[in-house]
Amino acid sequence: MDIRLVADGPWRFRIEQTGTMRVPGVVLAPRDLLPDEPGDQALSQVARVATLPGIVRASYAMPDIHWGYGFPIGGVAATDVAGGGVISPGGVGFDISCGVRLLTAHVDRAALLRKLPVLMDRLDGLIPRGLGRGGLWHLAGRAQLHEILRGGARYAVEQGHGVPHDVERCEDGGAVGDADVTQVGERALERGAGQVGSLGSANHFLEVQAVDAVYDETCARAFGLRPGLVCVMIHCGSRGLGHQICADHVRAMDAVMQRYGIDVPDPQLACVPVDSPEGRAYLGAMAAAANYARANRQLLADAARRVFLQLAGSGLDLLYDVSHNLAKLETHPHDGARALLCVHRKGATRALPPGHADLPDALRRFGQPVFVPGTMGTASYVMTGSTGNRAFDSCCHGAGRVWSRHRAHRETSARQLRQELAGVGVSVRPASWRSVIEEAPEAYKDVDAVVRASQHNDLGRLVARLVPLGVLKG
DNA sequence: ATGTGC
Numbered sequence: 001m002d003i004r005l006v007a008d009g010p011w012r013f014r015i016e017q018t019g020t021m022r023v024p025g026v027v028l029a030p031r032d033l034l035p036d037e038p039g040d041q042a043l044s045q046v047a048r049v050a051t052l053p054g055i056v057r058a059s060y061a062m063p064d065i066h067w068g069y070g071f072p073i074g075g076v077a078a079t080d081v082a083g084g085g086v087i088s089p090g091g092v093g094f095d096i097s098c099g100v101r102l103l104t105a106h107v108d109r110a111a112l113l114r115k116l117p118v119l120m121d122r123l124d125g126l127i128p129r130g131l132g133r134g135g136l137w138h139l140a141g142r143a144q145l146h147e148i149l150r151g152g153a154r155y156a157v158e159q160g161h162g163v164p165h166d167v168e169r170c171e172d173g174g175a176v177g178d179a180d181v182t183q184v185g186e187r188a189l190e191r192g193a194g195q196v197g198s199l200g201s202a203n204h205f206l207e208v209q210a211v212d213a214v215y216d217e218t219c220a221r222a223f224g225l226r227p228g229l230v231c232v233m234i235h236c237g238s239r240g241l242g243h244q245i246c247a248d249h250v251r252a253m254d255a256v257m258q259r260y261g262i263d264v265p266d267p268q269l270a271c272v273p274v275d276s277p278e279g280r281a282y283l284g285a286m287a288a289a290a291n292y293a294r295a296n297r298q299l300l301a302d303a304a305r306r307v308f309l310q311l312a313g314s315g316l317d318l319l320y321d322v323s324h325n326l327a328k329l330e331t332h333p334h335d336g337a338r339a340l341l342c343v344h345r346k347g348a349t350r351a352l353p354p355g356h357a358d359l360p361d362a363l364r365r366f367g368q369p370v371f372v373p374g375t376m377g378t379a380s381y382v383m384t385g386s387t388g389n390r391a392f393d394s395c396c397h398g399a400g401r402v403w404s405r406h407r408a409h410r411e412t413s414a415r416q417l418r419q420e421l422a423g424v425g426v427s428v429r430p431a432s433w434r435s436v437i438e439e440a441p442e443a444y445k446d447v448d449a450v451v452r453a454s455q456h457n458d459l460g461r462l463v464a465r466l467v468p469l470g471v472l473k474g
Numbered sequence: 475a476t477g478t479g480c
Contacts (some may be wrong), residue, residue: 068475069475079475094475094476094477095475096475098475131476131478132477133476133477134475153475191476193475200476201476201478202475202476203475204475205476238475239475239476239477240475240477242475242476243475243476244475244476246476247476326477440480
């Protein structure tokens with residue numbers, strides 16, 4: 001698809017509405033963050049998403065945009081439910097409700113440093129990760145898996161894997177309400193049964209970090225962050241269960257799209273009206289996967305908490321848990337009124353502004369915490385939702401890949417990577433060194449530039465910078 | 475992202 005990319009000031013670009021596009025594209029990134037590998041399809045994907053039935057305002061791209069399945073990663077698209085708007089699994093991604101949670105310890109970096117090696121050893125032995133492998137929670141049976149799919153982190157806490165405060169600090173109170181277990185296929189259930197409480201692979205991780213800088217002291221204090229404080233950041237999703245659900249429902253939609261008169265420029269944009277049996281079926285299965293991902297992060301956090309209590313004499317308090325791969329039915333201004341929109345966020349973090357009713361009481365004045373993990377060996381950021389967000393309250397979600405996984409293997413080696421990480425003094429414990437080659441810091445954009453661009457585009461405000469002390473990689 | 479795929 002040919003696109004007409006026009007600079008709109010120093011911080012963003014516009015893709016002119018041409019051909020079958022129903023809205024323009026808006027790429028909220030400066031020139032040096034635009035995907036520029038030869039043949040890269042990310043910007044064309046922004047334009048193709050703009051052709052989806054019912055899409056409103058614009059097809060958005062966050063500053064960490066890169067090429068994905070159908071939708072770009074870092075893509076945000078909202079469709080008008082009453083106006084025949086569609087739901088597309090490609091706008092959520094294979095890793096349904098992949099997200100990040102951040103926990104704060106009661107110990108400072110200097111006090112922990114001596115104990116860090118033994119603490120990392122313990123986490124290394126405890127946390128399941130890598131492809132396949134088991135999970136921390138050995139379920140009693142299929143009925144208990146169904147409870148997880150319906151109750152998410154809330155059910156995990158009810159079962160003793162956490163404290164009530166954890167649930168208060170999860171998006172949606174730890175579980176989305178409309179999960180439909182009957183829309184989750186047998187293969188998905190089979191794959192999910194043994195993986196609750198496991199990191200997965202690729203860019204998923206559990207990191208021990210320290211607060212390195214604070215940019216907004218009042219907000220940081222409300223978030224429980226101060227310079228030198230130790231934190232734990234967990235990034236993972238719904239494992240094989242979410243993957244299987246995505247594959248199953250893309251296939252189902254592909255078979256019925258024509259019946260709804262829907263024609264898309266890319267088969268990976270398979271979609272159906274939100275208000276259709278197939279649309280509701282996907283949303284019900286997606287919600288079940290979302291709850292699975294939240295329970296997964298809850299189990300991992302609770303395990304890390306027990307290690308911290310035992311070895312560092314410190315608890316871990318959940319600051320917030322938020323997804324960056326999800327579609328949600330939300331009310332937003334549209335055509336001079338409030339309308340129910342299906343907001344697809346794929347590699348984009350929901351970022352509620354200060355005062356929003358869905359925020360926990362203790363955070364409401366400050367906006368929703370947004371977590372922006374960098375790469376192993378580089379900084380991560382805490383941001384907060386800001387008023388004036390035009391991209392349906394969405395923000396960036398990470399550094400954003402620039403090298404293909406294939407190119408990463410060409411450009412670097414395990415040995416080179418080990419040396420480099422040893423040089424910055426970060427203890428990285430991967431499931432396998434081969435898999436982490438694809439996660440080399442050079443394979444990603446500069447996360448500092450990504451958060452700067454996010455702030456300039458009113459997607460969020462900077463709160464604090466975190467640096468890694470120890471990294472468990474998938 | 476993924477019991478990694480034409």
